[in-house]
Amino acid sequence: xxxxxxxxxRFDPTSxxxxxxxxxxxxxxxxxxxxxxxxxxxxxxxxxxxxxxLHIGHALQFTLQDLVIRWRRMQGYNALxxxxxxHAGIATQVMVERELAKEGTNRRELGREKFLxxxxxxxxxxxxxxxxxxxALGASCDWSRERFTLDEMLSGAVKHAFVSLYREDLxxxxxxxxxxxxxxxTALSDLEVxxxxxxxxxxxxxxxxxxxxxxxxSTSRPETMLGDTAVAVHPEDERYRGLVGKxxxxxxxxxxxxxxxxxxxxxxxxxxxxxxxxxxxxPNDFATGDRHGLEKINILNEDGTINAxxxxxxxxxxxxxxxxxxxxxxxxxxxxxxxxxxxxVGHCQRCDTVVEPYLSRQWFCSVKGMxxxxxAAVRSGEVRLIPDFWVATYENWLENILDWCISRQLWWGHRxxxxxxxxxxTTVSEENVATxxxxxxxxxxxxxxxxxWFSSGLWPISTxxxxxxxxxxxxxxxxxxLITGFDILFFWxxxxxxxxxxxxxxxxxxxxxxxxxxxDARGQKMSKTKGNVMDPLDLVHExxxxxxxxxxxxxxxxxxxxxxxxxxxxxxxxxxxxxxxxARFLQMHLTGExxxxxxxxxxxxxxxxxxxxxxxxxxxxxxxxxxxxYRFDEGCRELYQFVWNDYCDWYVEMAKPVLQExxxxxxxxxxxxxxxxxxxxxxxxxxxxxxxxxxxxxxxxLGAPELLITxxxxxxxxxxxxxxxxxxxxxxxxxxxxxRSYRHLVGLPPGTPLQLCLLNLQPAWRQAFSGLAGELRxxxxxxxxxxxxxxxxxxxxxxxxxxVSVAIVLPEGAVGEAERARLAAELEQIxxxxxxxxxxxxxxxxxARAPEEVVAGSRQRAAELSHKAQLLAATLGREP
RNA sequence: AGGCGCGUAGCUCAGUUUGGUUAGAGCGCUACCUUGACACGGUAGAGGUCAGCGGUUCGAGUCCGCUCGCGCCUACCA
Numbered sequence: 001x002x003x004x005x006x007x008x009x010r011f012d013p014t015s016x017x018x019x020x021x022x023x024x025x026x027x028x029x030x031x032x033x034x035x036x037x038x039x040x041x042x043x044x045x046x047x048x049x050x051x052x053x054l055h056i057g058h059a060l061q062f063t064l065q066d067l068v069i070r071w072r073r074m075q076g077y078n079a080l081x082x083x084x085x086x087h088a089g090i091a092t093q094v095m096v097e098r099e100l101a102k103e104g105t106n107r108r109e110l111g112r113e114k115f116l117x118x119x120x121x122x123x124x125x126x127x128x129x130x131x132x133x134x135x136a137l138g139a140s141c142d143w144s145r146e147r148f149t150l151d152e153m154l155s156g157a158v159k160h161a162f163v164s165l166y167r168e169d170l171x172x173x174x175x176x177x178x179x180x181x182x183x184x185x186t187a188l189s190d191l192e193v194x195x196x197x198x199x200x201x202x203x204x205x206x207x208x209x210x211x212x213x214x215x216x217x218s219t220s221r222p223e224t225m226l227g228d229t230a231v232a233v234h235p236e237d238e239r240y241r242g243l244v245g246k247x248x249x250x251x252x253x254x255x256x257x258x259x260x261x262x263x264x265x266x267x268x269x270x271x272x273x274x275x276x277x278x279x280x281x282x283p284n285d286f287a288t289g290d291r292h293g294l295e296k297i298n299i300l301n302e303d304g305t306i307n308a309x310x311x312x313x314x315x316x317x318x319x320x321x322x323x324x325x326x327x328x329x330x331x332x333x334x335x336x337x338x339x340x341x342x343x344x345v346g347h348c349q350r351c352d353t354v355v356e357p358y359l360s361r362q363w364f365c366s367v368k369g370m371x372x373x374x375x376a377a378v379r380s381g382e383v384r385l386i387p388d389f390w391v392a393t394y395e396n397w398l399e400n401i402l403d404w405c406i407s408r409q410l411w412w413g414h415r416x417x418x419x420x421x422x423x424x425x426t427t428v429s430e431e432n433v434a435t436x437x438x439x440x441x442x443x444x445x446x447x448x449x450x451x452x453w454f455s456s457g458l459w460p461i462s463t464x465x466x467x468x469x470x471x472x473x474x475x476x477x478x479x480x481x482l483i484t485g486f487d488i489l490f491f492w493x494x495x496x497x498x499x500x501x502x503x504x505x506x507x508x509x510x511x512x513x514x515x516x517x518x519x520d521a522r523g524q525k526m527s528k529t530k531g532n533v534m535d536p537l538d539l540v541h542e543x544x545x546x547x548x549x550x551x552x553x554x555x556x557x558x559x560x561x562x563x564x565x566x567x568x569x570x571x572x573x574x575x576x577x578x579x580x581x582x583a584r585f586l587q588m589h590l591t592g593e594x595x596x597x598x599x600x601x602x603x604x605x606x607x608x609x610x611x612x613x614x615x616x617x618x619x620x621x622x623x624x625x626x627x628x629x630y631r632f633d634e635g636c637r638e639l640y641q642f643v644w645n646d647y648c649d650w651y652v653e654m655a656k657p658v659l660q661e662x663x664x665x666x667x668x669x670x671x672x673x674x675x676x677x678x679x680x681x682x683x684x685x686x687x688x689x690x691x692x693x694x695x696x697x698x699x700x701x702l703g704a705p706e707l708l709i710t711x712x713x714x715x716x717x718x719x720x721x722x723x724x725x726x727x728x729x730x731x732x733x734x735x736x737x738x739x740r741s742y743r744h745l746v747g748l749p750p751g752t753p754l755q756l757c758l759l760n761l762q763p764a765w766r767q768a769f770s771g772l773a774g775e776l777r778x779x780x781x782x783x784x785x786x787x788x789x790x791x792x793x794x795x796x797x798x799x800x801x802x803x804v805s806v807a808i809v810l811p812e813g814a815v816g817e818a819e820r821a822r823l824a825a826e827l828e829q830i831x832x833x834x835x836x837x838x839x840x841x842x843x844x845x846x847x848a849r850a851p852e853e854v855v856a857g858s859r860q861r862a863a864e865l866s867h868k869a870q871l872l873a874a875t876l877g878r879e880p
Numbered sequence: 881a882g883g884c885g886c887g888u889a890g891c892u893c894a895g896u897u898u899g900g901u902u903a904g905a906g907c908g909c910u911a912c913c914u915u916g917a918c919a920c921g922g923u924a925g926a927g928g929u930c931a932g933c934g935g936u937u938c939g940a941g942u943c944c945g946c947u948c949g950c951g952c953c954u955a956c957c958a
Contacts (some may be wrong), residue, residue, distance in 0.1 A: 283956040574920035585917030845938040
């Protein structure tokens with residue numbers, strides 16, 4: 001074996017991260033075999049939008065996906081993590097439009113073609129940013145399969161899906177009330193409207209009847225009265241019985257409209273019991289209009305200004321028109337009151353403009369049937385949501401789903417494959433249509449594009465080459481796991497299930513892990529305006545990718561948001577340093593001839609070796625279990641504790657007498673070296689999915705025979721695990737800690753040698769402890785270890801540590817009043833506890849009903865407490 | 881208006897599914913220590929009526945009911 005190079009004294013992640021990423025990529029480990037005998041494990045990336053840089057939420061998702069894919073790859077799965085990006089229609093278009101606005105121009109001035117050129121330039125820049133950031137985090141994606149939603153292959157899938165759904169009558173075109181953004185000048189789906197609670201107004205005004213008299217209505221949107229075509233009352237409302245059928249004269253416009261009776265729209269107990277009806281600008285009123293054959297008068301232009309139907313108000317912006325209408329009503333003496341009213345107002349998700357219900361001709365997708373299949377997929381367990389409390393939310397949304405408006409009046413996206421001729425024929429086709437097949441006249445393609453989520457919904461299949469029967473589709477579909485944010489459960493996850501099931505009959509993934517939101521240290525949402533955003537790349541530069549990853553994985557408790565505190569990241573960087581230094585220490589003492597762990601004898605070890613192997617076995621099992629349950633926090637905690645508390649604090653300290661001083665004392669130096677190295681190497685393997693860079697670096701420096709990225713992941717059941725060893729070591733640790741504790745409590749200078757006596761040891765332990773005398777001396781700082789009870793001086797402090805009776809001989813006069821008081825307090829506490837335990841044991845129903853082992857445990861506890869009380873009492877010179 | 885989640889040490893969180901007697905971690909805090917892996921370190925320590933009330937049980941942080949706070953999602957109440 002070539003003796004590996006020494007690790008540098010200073011731990012500097014930047015010195016090796018880039019090098020290892022290149023090595024992994026060059027090794028081909030990121031690309032799965034095809035064909036392969038191995039079982040597949042596939043993760044599809046939630047494609048980041050090409051709107052900008054990655055944020056910390058992406059870093060979280062990348063970390064978790066990479067953790068799982070590395071773990072599965074090491075376990076021997078044919079692992080594929082398919083990367084890609086999303087064109088993100090409206091979101092990206094808004095970004096570029098902002099840029100154009102700064103240049104004093106806009107997309108209409110530029111024209112469709114030039115604008116799209118700008119869009120592609122933007123995309124190229126941000127796509128590069130995104131893959132660069134992913135690589136900096138260590139993401140082991142298969143870049144040879146990288147996809148973009150507007151790629152030719154994926155666009156083909158989108159066209160095919162659209163045409164198929166159209167032929168199945170699941171896509172249709174209709175003139176309906178949709179959500180309209182007057183800033184983006186496009187229709188939006190219901191999901192793209194963000195409802196915000198706003199303190200608005202509620203205004204009452206009177207409509208004069210043609211025959212005299214009036215009816216008072218309330219509204220939160222006074223300007224819509226310009227489009228009113230009825231006032232509705234409840235048919236059984238006595239107050240208005242005589243009014244039904246009468247005509248109202250519009251006070252600001254030259255037209256009349258009727259009072260109607262409608263039991264569905266009107267709640268007689270609400271407000272005045274009379275409702276103004278604006279069929280073109282309110283969904284309820286729209287339905288009412290249909291029921292009563294009312295005229296639907298659109299009063300808005302696309303940009304939110306009032307159109308010619310608004311008479312004298314035409315040309316005014318809707319907010320100005322609101323004030324003007326109120327003023328005009330006041331002038332005519334028709335205002336009847338005003339109050340503040342808290343209600344939800346819809347805003348455009350991308351530009352925050354108030355959205356209007358707007359009458360418009362759009363394409364819709366009928367999703368009820370697909371929703372039923374998507375519900376079944378989750379209910380049957382074909383798709384598992386993690387955490388499972390999301391199931392209720394998922395079901396609730398799908399059960400109440402309405403048809404989906406899929407056309408957008410944007411330019412950046414998949415153009416709708418529908419072609420129209422002047423005679424009004426519509427041809428829907430995957431191929432471009434130049435002449436109408438029905439009348440032969442020239443046909444033109446629909447200028448609109450599809451909702452970006454339409455293509456996202458196809459991501460699981462379009463990335464694999466569907467509708468073609470491709471090798472990828474056969475090998476990797478359906479996929480195994482999706483890790484994404486809960487905020488796109490409806491937008492994306494549900495739609496992928498619906499569309500993938502519809503087209504393939506199979507759900508697109510077996511499991512969906514929904515992550516929480518990354519927040520700042522105080523739990524605040526990160527936002528540019530608050531100035532508390534953290535750039536993942538900055539964090540990688542400052543703390544190293546491994547620390548960023550370990551922090552995010554540790555915080556990822558299921559279903560909870562992640563409060564990200566840089567203090568925590570500092571702590572995990574320190575963990576990396578600890579690992580680094582432990583490895584450096586080891587390197588100083590290794591010969592380079594150490595056999596691998598599996599070659600070392602597995603029995604006949606002294607306590608330290610037997611114990612650390614037992615702990616390693618326990619940790620190996622726990623970590624595998626944690627990853628299986630996607631308990632990233634638990635796995636990280638296990639690893640942290642094993643490395644720091646078990647390996648560094650205890651094992652390395654106990655190895656020092658052998659490694660540094662050559663005092664073997666029943667332990668063979670070559671065993672110690674092999675175990676110390678082998679255990680660390682296995683810990684590095686276990687840790688590799690979370691901290692790929694440092695583990696690879698150290699592992700290679702310790703002469704590992706292969707790259708960790710493709711090394712087999714340690715499985716439980718291969719190392720000896722001995723409960724007797726654990727118990728003995730626990731006792732050993734307790735004795736050491738008790739001794740140290742006394743020295744501190746009494747205020748002796750550190751390192752003051754003490755004499756320790758161990759009394760009444762069972763024979764096996766007596767032998768073990770005498771074998772460990774050197775380790776005990778060193779760790780507890782003893783001048784002498786005495787195992788003969790007869791030689792214990794009377795003045796020794798007696799106590800029970802981990803089940804072992806100890807007597808600690810402190811220097812003459814060291815035990816002052818303060819210490820006596822502390823011991824007395826402890827004695828009181830023990831007596832109190834003993835009282836409780838005894839009472840429980842005296843309770844017949846407890847003894848009769850509690851399981852045997854619980855009762856036995858209580859008995860043992862009582863015995864221990866009573867023994868401890870005796871020892872303390874003896875120390876204090878009192879009766880127990 | 882419905883639905884979901886949360887409330888555990890100064891701070892941020894595990895533990896609650898499957899009840900078991902002594903509730904854990906990290907950070908912060910206190911004291912001591914620059915000892916040949918590591919001060920991004922070591923050793924020892926302080927710190928908790930598990931939001932509140934009631935119930936079930938031999939036994940409740942854990943199960944049930946109610947109350948109070950906080951957060952989020954869905955929704956066409958004029």
